[in-house]
Amino acid sequence: MYTSPKTSLSSQLLRWYETHGRTLPWRETRDAYRILVSEVMLQQTQVSRVLGFYDRWMETFPNWNELAKATNAEVITMWAGLGYNRRGLMLRDIARSVAKNSEPTTEDGWRILKGIGPYTAAALAVFANHKRTMPVDTNIRRVLGRLLLAKPFSQLDDDERIRRKSIDLMKSSRKFWEIPQALFDLATIVCKKTPSCAECPLRKQCPMAEKFIAGRVRIPKAAIKKAKETIQVGKSHPDRIYRGRILRLVRENPRIKESAVGGRIDPSYNSVNDAQWVRAMIDRMIADGMIERDRSTLHLSKGQ
Ligand code: SF4
Incomplete structure (x- = not known):
């Protein structure tokens, strides 16, 4: 019987997944x-x-x-x-x-x-719906970019091609809904930023395997750009960390005075320089429906 390269790729992958795949509660359900x-x-x-x-x-x-x-x-x-x-x-x-x-x-x-x-x-x-479609995140982009596009580090604008080509990969597979899960695990265990091609179950079908094994691919320092975060000048963490601290503080201290927040979330807090910054973070959390202001005190949002 003729077996297309894509069919054998998906069956190889699923065979590997059967023995190496992670058992996770959300994988046991539709x-x-x-x-x-x-x-x-x-x-x-x-x-x-x-x-x-x-x-x-x-x-x-x-x-x-x-x-x-x-x-x-x-x-x-x-x-x-x-x-x-x-x-x-x-x-x-x-x-x-x-x-x-x-x-x-x-x-x-x-x-x-x-x-x-x-x-x-x-x-x-x-x-959930068992439709043949591929969710492309950074992990799947990396693996399928290598397997289907022969690109060592695919970018966001490769996603559409990856999605189109991966439908072929899923077409003939009976348990096609397991293919993305298998790819997540392959990306985490084997096809990492610096891949372990010698241990990969797909190395025979992968157009990138030989190049990686021979060391002919330059691994960029930052293949994936991190999302930019807002960091207040002079502060050691992004605002996200301080907002998390504010939320914890309000949760653990119902009706905490707003004026006490700055000093409790940041040891280097200076009431002259930092009051506006803390106020802006609190305002944003109020707008997001997380906390509420009652005159000078704060509490978790009772709303909705
Ligand atoms: S052979 Fe290498 S590059 Fe290709 S899928 Fe496997 S680990 Fe990734």
């Missing part, structure tokens, strides 16, 4: 809610850290309806420790939209929901 929670938690947070948070979240908010009923303060309390708190509120807003209308069943349908970008929509479509 429940779109559970999959979305994992995807949002995994944005900028490592798998090992997400696991505990994910189980606790599911105990408290097991489905769209339970999360839809949660107040800002309940969401923020449960999200504590994951960082980027706005993500928890966004997840709750998506749950409200699904509970009110209905759960989408296509990639385009997911895209309509505010807060769901192209990657997450594709992830939901393939994992």
Whole structure:
């Protein structure tokens, strides 16, 4: 029987995944809610850290309806420790939209929901709805860029070609929805920034293997640019870290005086130079629905 190179690539990959793939709770389900929670938690947070948070979240908010009923303060309390708190509120807003209308069943349908970008929509479509589509994140971009485009370090503008070509890869595979998961694991374990091609199950089919093994590929110092963060002049951390501290402070000290916040979040706080900076961060957190100001005190948002 004729076996196309792409067919054998996907079956090789899935065979490797059977023995090397990570067992994770969100991989054992087609429940779109559970999959979305994992995807949002995994944005900028490592798998090992997400696991505990994910189980606790599911105990408290097991489905769209339970999360839809949660107040800002309940969401923020449960999200504590994951960082980027706005993500928890966004997840709750998506749950409200699904509970009110209905759960989408296509990639385009997911895209309509505010807060769901192209990657997450594709992830939901393939994992929950079993549609043949490839969610391209930095890991999958790297592996498929090498395998399908023969590019050692693909860029964002390669995503469309990667997506088109990967549909072929999924076409003939029975368990095509496992291919992205297998690629995530291959990217984490083998096809890293500096890949271990000699140990790769796909080295025979990969156009980049020989070049990497022979050391003919220059590994750039920063293949992927980090998102720019706002850092206040003279401060050692980005604002995101100080906003996290403010939130923790308000959570642990209900009705804390706003004037006490600066000194509690930053040992180098200077009331003359830094008051405006702290005030601006608090204003932004109020606008984001995380905390509320009551005259001179702050508390977690009771709203919504
Ligand atoms: S052979 Fe090397 S470059 Fe190709 S997929 Fe495997 S690890 Fe990545």
